Amino acid sequence: MLTCKEMSELGSDIIDRHLGLRTRMAVFMHLRMCWRCRRYIKQLRLTSQVLQRLPLDREPLDAAAIRDKVCKHTE
Amino acid sequence: MEEERDLVKRLQQGDAAACEAVIRAHHRFLVAMAAPLVGQGLADDVAQETWLKAFAAIKGFEGRSRLRTWLARIALNEAHVLLRRYKREVSLEGWGADSGSPIASSFSDKGAWSHPPAQWHHDSPEALLTEAELHECIRKHLHRLPGDQQGVVLMRELGGLEFAEIARATGLSEGNVRVLLHRGRQRMHAMLNHFEEVGTC
Numbered sequence: 128m129l130t131c132k133e134m135s136e137l138g139s140d141i142i143d144r145h146l147g148l149r150t151r152m153a154v155f156m157h158l159r160m161c162w163r164c165r166r167y168i169k170q171l172r173l174t175s176q177v178l179q180r181l182p183l184d185r186e187p188l189d190a191a192a193i194r195d196k197v198c199k200h201t202e
Numbered sequence: 203m204e205e206e207r208d209l210v211k212r213l214q215q216g217d218a219a220a221c222e223a224v225i226r227a228h229h230r231f232l233v234a235m236a237a238p239l240v241g242q243g244l245a246d247d248v249a250q251e252t253w254l255k256a257f258a259a260i261k262g263f264e265g266r267s268r269l270r271t272w273l274a275r276i277a278l279n280e281a282h283v284l285l286r287r288y289k290r291e292v293s294l295e296g297w298g299a300d301s302g303s304p305i306a307s308s309f310s311d312k313g314a315w316s317h318p319p320a321q322w323h324h325d326s327p328e329a330l331l332t333e334a335e336l337h338e339c340i341r342k343h344l345h346r347l348p349g350d351q352q353g354v355v356l357m358r359e360l361g362g363l364e365f366a367e368i369a370r371a372t373g374l375s376e377g378n379v380r381v382l383l384h385r386g387r388q389r390m391h392a393m394l395n396h397f398e399e400v401g402t403c
Binding site: 136138178197 | 218221222223225226227228229230231234250253254257303305306308309312313314315318319321322325326327328330331337340341344355359360362380383384387388390391394395
């Protein structure tokens with residue numbers, strides 16, 4: 128039987144589907160009866176999705192200057 | 203995705219405004235991703251070389267991966283080319299050691315939750331990302347992650363690179379990369395959880 132702490136350690140392997148059959152079964156059984164771990168795993172997945180979609184273009188950047196520099200090289 | 207396809211088409215036609223748009227969208231990511239591998243000083247050069255190679259090769263981009271992932275692959279390669287040119291090695295001192303669970307104190311001695319995560323007000327990435335304050339908070343905490351976790355989170359989550367590619371680029375094992383990613387995600391989750399609970403960063 129997996130503890131909640133062990134479940135939290137397996138979190139990324141769960142959301143990345145990187146588990147062997149036996150552990151997958153144990154995880155499934157635990158999640159069925161533990162809302163706290165269901166919540167944690169769901170939120171960890173959400174965290175990963177937020178990072179995947181995080182735009183990094185908020186700070187000012189002189190894109191034209193970079194483009195000009197690059198284009199000068201290619202001409 | 204539709205938007206990206208359109209952007210790529212314009213890039214392939216040599217549209218200057220599209221070049222600028224793609225630089226604005228991804229330049230900071232490329233610099234941030236390269237910095238842990240080559241040092242802050244060379245990271246700008248890596249990004250610039252990446253744009254040179256990318257604009258020269260964009261006609262061959264078929265959209266099998268996200269544009270950012272394609273750029274990240276070029277950047278990894280350029281980072282290694284630059285290191286070879288300067289006869290330097292990837293210096294990842296202190297990378298890879300597991301710092302342990304950042305939420306160990308949330309459990310009782312028996313391993314059950316003593317402080318379970320809070321109920322969140324947002325339940326999709328889109329909903330979370332509409333909070334302007336949260337954007338800032340995520341970026342701040344991303345920069346505060348230990349260097350190895352930050353590097354792996356940038357390569358995997360933001361860059362979409364495969365575990366095997368990250369392992370090759372860093373000289374770590376795939377298992378090690380997975381642990382670092384997990385620790386990084388856990389810390390970022392703790393930050394989001396705090397934001398959902400208290401409403402501030």
